[in-house]
Amino acid sequence: MKARSIALLGMLALLAGCGGRAALRPQEGASLPPTPYAAxxxxxxxxxxxxxPQARPQRxxxxxxxxxxxxxDRFDLPPTA
Known part of the structure; x- marks a missing residue:
């Protein structure tokens, strides 16, 4: 029984990993956002x-x-009172 459960979980994990990879496109009835200004x-x-680059800056x-x-540093001056 335990081996059967492990096999079932393994098959479900494999099934979950095989998602479709199709090109992205808008849903039916929807469109892409409008063209940015000056584009x-x-x-x-x-x-x-x-x-x-602002969302993922280089390290x-x-x-x-x-x-x-x-x-x-000539700009590192003591505070004035």
Whole structure:
């Protein structure tokens, strides 16, 4: 009984993983959003689904490899009373 349950769960997991991969398109009766101002053509569904640079900024992995003295900052002034 236990092996049968495990086999059933495995088959359900495999079935859940085989989703269809068709091109994106609007639902029936709906259309894509209007063309943005000053754009030559309306963006495609794929372009609308791609996040922009503000949504996914690039990561900077530059590591500080050694201690370095800071350069003198002429704008680092003490507070005035």
């Amino acid at each position: 030559r053509e309306a963006p495609t569904a794929e372009e609308l689904m791609t996040p922009g 900077s992995d530059e590591l500080l490899r050694r201690s370095e003295e800071r350069e003198d």
